[in-house]
Amino acid sequence: MAAGGVEFSEFVQHLFLGLVQGSFWVLLALGLSIIFGLMGIINFGHGAFYMLGAYVGFTVSDLVFSPFLGPNAGFIVALAMVPVVMFALGMVFERYVISRIYNTENERFSGVLIMFGMSIFLPDFVRLIWGRPGKPFNIPPMFQFSLFKTGTLDITAYRSFTIITAAILVALLWVLIYKTNLGMMIRAGTNNNTMVKVLGINVSRIWRLTFGLGIALAGFSGVMIAPLFAVDATMGELILVQTFIVVVVGGMGSFIGPVIGGLILGQLWALTPLVGRTQYVVQNWTGTVIGPDFWEKASDILLFIVMAVILLLRPRGLFGQEGAFD
Amino acid sequence: MPILETKNLSKHFGALIAVDGVDYAVDSGELRSIIGPNGAGKTTFFNMIAGDLIPTSGQVIFDGADVSEVPAHERSHMGIGRTYQITNIFPKLSVLENIRIAAQSRKMTFNLWSTVPSHKELVEKSDGILERINLTEKRDELAGTLAHGEQRYLEIGIALATDPKLLLLDEPTAGMSPEETIQTGEFIKSLADPLTIVLVEHDMEVVLGISDKITVLHNGAFLAEGTVEEVRANAEVQRVYLRE
Amino acid sequence: MDSAAPKNRFTPREFWAWLSEVFDNYGILILAAILVIYPFLFDALNESIIWLEDNDWEETAEIVAEFRGFVPSTPLMIQILIYTLFGIAFNILLGNTGMLSLGHCAFFGVGGYTVGIMHAWIKPGTYAPDWMVSAFKVLPLEISLITCVIVSTFVAWLIGTICSTKRGVYFAMVTLSISMIFYYSAQTFDDLTGGTDGLGGLENMRLGSINLRVGIMDANITYYFVFIVSVVFIAAIWQVLRSPFGHVLRAVRENENRARICGYNVAKVRLMAFTMSGAISGIAGALAIIYGETVPIENIHFITSGQIVIITLFGGAGTFLGPAVGSFIYWYLRQLMSVEFVKYLAIFQYWEAWVGGIFVLIVLFVPSGILGTIRNMTLEYREKKLLNRKAVAEALAKNAEDEAATEAE
Numbered sequence: 001m002a003a004g005g006v007e008f009s010e011f012v013q014h015l016f017l018g019l020v021q022g023s024f025w026v027l028l029a030l031g032l033s034i035i036f037g038l039m040g041i042i043n044f045g046h047g048a049f050y051m052l053g054a055y056v057g058f059t060v061s062d063l064v065f066s067p068f069l070g071p072n073a074g075f076i077v078a079l080a081m082v083p084v085v086m087f088a089l090g091m092v093f094e095r096y097v098i099s100r101i102y103n104t105e106n107e108r109f110s111g112v113l114i115m116f117g118m119s120i121f122l123p124d125f126v127r128l129i130w131g132r133p134g135k136p137f138n139i140p141p142m143f144q145f146s147l148f149k150t151g152t153l154d155i156t157a158y159r160s161f162t163i164i165t166a167a168i169l170v171a172l173l174w175v176l177i178y179k180t181n182l183g184m185m186i187r188a189g190t191n192n193n194t195m196v197k198v199l200g201i202n203v204s205r206i207w208r209l210t211f212g213l214g215i216a217l218a219g220f221s222g223v224m225i226a227p228l229f230a231v232d233a234t235m236g237e238l239i240l241v242q243t244f245i246v247v248v249v250g251g252m253g254s255f256i257g258p259v260i261g262g263l264i265l266g267q268l269w270a271l272t273p274l275v276g277r278t279q280y281v282v283q284n285w286t287g288t289v290i291g292p293d294f295w296e297k298a299s300d301i302l303l304f305i306v307m308a309v310i311l312l313l314r315p316r317g318l319f320g321q322e323g324a325f326d
Numbered sequence: 327m328p329i330l331e332t333k334n335l336s337k338h339f340g341a342l343i344a345v346d347g348v349d350y351a352v353d354s355g356e357l358r359s360i361i362g363p364n365g366a367g368k369t370t371f372f373n374m375i376a377g378d379l380i381p382t383s384g385q386v387i388f389d390g391a392d393v394s395e396v397p398a399h400e401r402s403h404m405g406i407g408r409t410y411q412i413t414n415i416f417p418k419l420s421v422l423e424n425i426r427i428a429a430q431s432r433k434m435t436f437n438l439w440s441t442v443p444s445h446k447e448l449v450e451k452s453d454g455i456l457e458r459i460n461l462t463e464k465r466d467e468l469a470g471t472l473a474h475g476e477q478r479y480l481e482i483g484i485a486l487a488t489d490p491k492l493l494l495l496d497e498p499t500a501g502m503s504p505e506e507t508i509q510t511g512e513f514i515k516s517l518a519d520p521l522t523i524v525l526v527e528h529d530m531e532v533v534l535g536i537s538d539k540i541t542v543l544h545n546g547a548f549l550a551e552g553t554v555e556e557v558r559a560n561a562e563v564q565r566v567y568l569r570e
Numbered sequence: 571m572d573s574a575a576p577k578n579r580f581t582p583r584e585f586w587a588w589l590s591e592v593f594d595n596y597g598i599l600i601l602a603a604i605l606v607i608y609p610f611l612f613d614a615l616n617e618s619i620i621w622l623e624d625n626d627w628e629e630t631a632e633i634v635a636e637f638r639g640f641v642p643s644t645p646l647m648i649q650i651l652i653y654t655l656f657g658i659a660f661n662i663l664l665g666n667t668g669m670l671s672l673g674h675c676a677f678f679g680v681g682g683y684t685v686g687i688m689h690a691w692i693k694p695g696t697y698a699p700d701w702m703v704s705a706f707k708v709l710p711l712e713i714s715l716i717t718c719v720i721v722s723t724f725v726a727w728l729i730g731t732i733c734s735t736k737r738g739v740y741f742a743m744v745t746l747s748i749s750m751i752f753y754y755s756a757q758t759f760d761d762l763t764g765g766t767d768g769l770g771g772l773e774n775m776r777l778g779s780i781n782l783r784v785g786i787m788d789a790n791i792t793y794y795f796v797f798i799v800s801v802v803f804i805a806a807i808w809q810v811l812r813s814p815f816g817h818v819l820r821a822v823r824e825n826e827n828r829a830r831i832c833g834y835n836v837a838k839v840r841l842m843a844f845t846m847s848g849a850i851s852g853i854a855g856a857l858a859i860i861y862g863e864t865v866p867i868e869n870i871h872f873i874t875s876g877q878i879v880i881i882t883l884f885g886g887a888g889t890f891l892g893p894a895v896g897s898f899i900y901w902y903l904r905q906l907m908s909v910e911f912v913k914y915l916a917i918f919q920y921w922e923a924w925v926g927g928i929f930v931l932i933v934l935f936v937p938s939g940i941l942g943t944i945r946n947m948t949l950e951y952r953e954k955k956l957l958n959r960k961a962v963a964e965a966l967a968k969n970a971e972d973e974a975a976t977e978a979e
């Protein structure tokens with residue numbers, strides 16, 4: 001399997017890293033889909049709330065609980081509390097901000113713009129509260145070991161933990177969407193937004209719950225990813241766009257779309273840097289060999305290219321449903 | 327030669343068969359009606375003729391050309407005009423603009439350098455149509471503020487402004503008062519010839535009064551066709567429709 | 571009869587309405603006149619301070635200097651003009667076609683980088699091929715601007731082809747995502763674009779035909795250059811929006827399905843609007859780098875898209891000059907906050923938080939923007955006037971009738 005200058009263990013390592021990254025994309029994309037499915041609003045603030053989740057997690061863990069309970073328990077408390085805090089925050093935000101635009105002219109545009117405004121507001125707000133430099137966020141001691149290690153292959157405990165957690169959450173979300181009344185409404189909304197309104201159920205409460213849920217998911221992803229990457233005010237930006245790409249590629253309005261999309265793109269993203277080290281030589285139009293440097297940097301851009309191609313060839317994405325965007 | 331012909335035209339929505347293998351032909355200059363109970367597939371049938379929907383199978387032949395897959399805007403240019411069951415106008419543009427925008431589509435889309443009022447023939451044409459639909463007085467009002475009946479007329483005006491050869495009217499009298507309905511029936515009759523008109527209508531008086539020929543759809547399928555008397559006499563039609 | 575006539579004529583609401591009527595009729599002329607002489611006005615202010623100081627009016631000079639802090643400087647006006655052009659171009663889509671693009675930073679940035687890269691790299695001792703270098707001793711700005719028009723038109727067309735079949739909020743998402751490809755490319759290919767530090771080395775940009783240097787050395791010349799280019803393009807947009815095509819755009823905004831059944835190729839119309847909007851945004855982006863003589867990478871970041879949306883919404887997306895008002899208020903406020911207010915309250919240095927917060931407030935509370943709101947008031951006011959006039963006429967007629975009736979008796 002391993003091609004040319006890439007060792008098999010290295011290949012597997014990248015698969016593993018791709019799986020970690022992909023899991024996060026899946027979680028965020030599902031949160032995005034749920035909110036969109038019910039409310040017809042694309043949450044441009046998803047990345048910002050994700051970032052906020054990481055900061056809240058930092059405060060809860062490092063400042064509040066770790067001093068008393070030690071870093072392990074501190075982190076666990078943060079993992080448990082951040083979704084709760086973010087859920088409450090999401091509900092409050094829905095109640096006092098977003099609900100104002102319901103039944104106004106262009107309500108969807110307004111919703112999108114408000115969330116977009118939040119994506120500009122929150123990073124700077126976080127700088128104001130927590131300061132300009134990012135925050136160190138260590139892997140809690142109990143996860144600081146490897147499950148498996150040979151040569152370049154290193155299956156670390158924390159990364160495995162994130163994959164498993166994400167898998168559990170995806171399963172729970174599946175149950176929520178396919179086995180509960182709320183889920184039925186989310187799915188109905190995906191196909192036909194007015195139908196949910198016509199049903200006359202206490203829609204506003206359901207929307208509030210859904211929005212809170214989406215935000216809680218975003219915040220939880222944020223705090224879970226925090227030990228792996230730098231926590232700073234701009235951490236939500238790139239991942240927001242990547243989540244959009246996952247949604248576009250997978251197809252919004254389906255459950256399986258973002259899941260498969262996220263996993264495939266995760267692999268693509270992780271494996272691209274290896275291309276430069278294979279035996280295959282890629283040249284540009286002047287005949288110069290495109291070196292490893294380029295491929296290291298190409299991952300992010302490749303995702304965009306995949307998205308553009310998908311948009312042209314399959315405008316609804318791999319698993320998108322008819323009518324979800326019309 | 328018929329101006330419009332459908333051959334074995336069908337539309338499925340998932341498991342639901344909305345239109346089921348309909349063969350239909352209209353000659354130039356006729357005023358035809360289609361009737362059928364709610365959900366019979368009349369609107370879906372129109373949607374396939376005008377290009378809002380692409381048929382699942384079968385063909386739509388207009389003016390001798392197979393247009394089954396031709397996009398809606400091109401069909402408009404070939405001469406198919408329509409109105410909708412639910413009023414479909416530009417509610418936030420003025421009445422005049424509503425008509426003018428439709429008339430303009432025959433002349434130009436990508437004209438960037440002139441102004442609209444400078445096109446005299448456009449102005450005259452819109453004025454003429456406003457006259458015909460009796461809205462000259464309200465030309466500067468926003469279309470959305472008109473009374474319901476007036477909006478229905480405006481929509482017919484929009485369709486007329488695109489110089490159609492075939493006009494599809496989907497329940498033009500829906501929501502009108504009895505007097506308005508009678509008036510509208512006469513108005514439609516006055517439009518026919520040289521225009522070909524296909525009318526979907528629930529109001530029997532209008533249908534019976536002005537149609538050359540009536541077609542009955544039921545559950546998406548063709549049920550009967552003929553002159554007023556013939557359809558009236560048809561036992562099956564009586565069973566599913568007139569006596570309902 | 572008198573009771574029908576308006577009584578308290580000048581409620582504040584009506585005062586604004588009246589003002590806007592005046593503005594409607596003469597506003598553009600007044601505005602244009604001010605803009606034409608603006609650099610001189612500002613220079614005069616500066617000179618008056620010097621003159622006061624020279625003549626031992628120290629205290630007055632200080633007061634005037636304090637006051638100057640609240641007057642937009644010429645460089646700020648350059649910025650305002652550029653974002654006015656950008657906003658009006660953006661509004662071809664938002665206000666007129668009903669398309670919300672969150673990817674306009676791509677055009678703005680690409681326009682800037684096109685000009686920037688040409689000036690930074692077409693000179694001796696760089697990658698540029700020799701014939702190119704020897705063809706221009708100094709690359710004239712005309713050439714790079716024309717290239718910029720071509721490049722940004724092409725980029726807009728390309729992105730439009732990918733996005734313009736999308737609708738509503740999905741369109742917003744796709745445009746944002748696609749625009750970020752340019753941001754990450756600019757970051758990745760930093761040997762060409764300067765990466766996160768921005769692209770410098772753009773001194774000595776010259777208009778070859780009249781051998782005039784524009785840039786940071788001379789704000790006034792740059793101002794007039796930007797002014798002329800902006801006015802030309804704004805006038806062009808104005809014409810397009812009143813042309814038959816402009817009417818088609820609004821028809822598509824109001825009811826896409828109806829427009830299609832009327833015979834318009836809606837996808838093509840949207841693509842055309844998108845391309846025009848993007849191309850002109852590219853030009854605005856090119857202008858934006860001239861005064862600063864650098865291309866900051868922020869120009870291609872989605873916060874720039876946010877800025878232009880906020881400017882357009884704030885001014886009024888439904889109006890033509892809305893973006894001008896929005897641009898002025900946005901940049902003026904921003905300048906005030908980051909230079910004046912911040913002296914008293916450190917919180918004003920978090921500019922983006924303010925932008926985001928104000929953004930949300932505008933969407934919630936002034937959805938039709940400043941000019942839009944004023945225009946609505948004007949319409950209301952005119953209608954009221956009309957009604958009043960009608961009422962008066964009717965009362966008069968009735969009086970006459972009554973009199974006639976009594977006489978007859």
Ligand SMILES: Nc1ncnc2c1ncn2[C@@H]1O[C@H](COP(=O)(O)OP(=O)(O)OP(=O)(O)O)[C@@H](O)[C@H]1O
Nearest residue numbers: 339342344362363364365366367368369370371411
């Ligand atoms: N876009 C659609 N998706 C799914 N089902 C549809 C769609 N449009 C119509 N239908 C279904 O197809 C059937 C035929 O509908 P259609 O509107 O053509 O009937 P109709 O004869 O016009 O009825 P009415 O007299 O009420 O206007 C109905 O059962 C309707 O529910």
Ligand SMILES: [Mg+2]
Nearest residue numbers: 368369370411
């Ligand atoms: Mg119908």
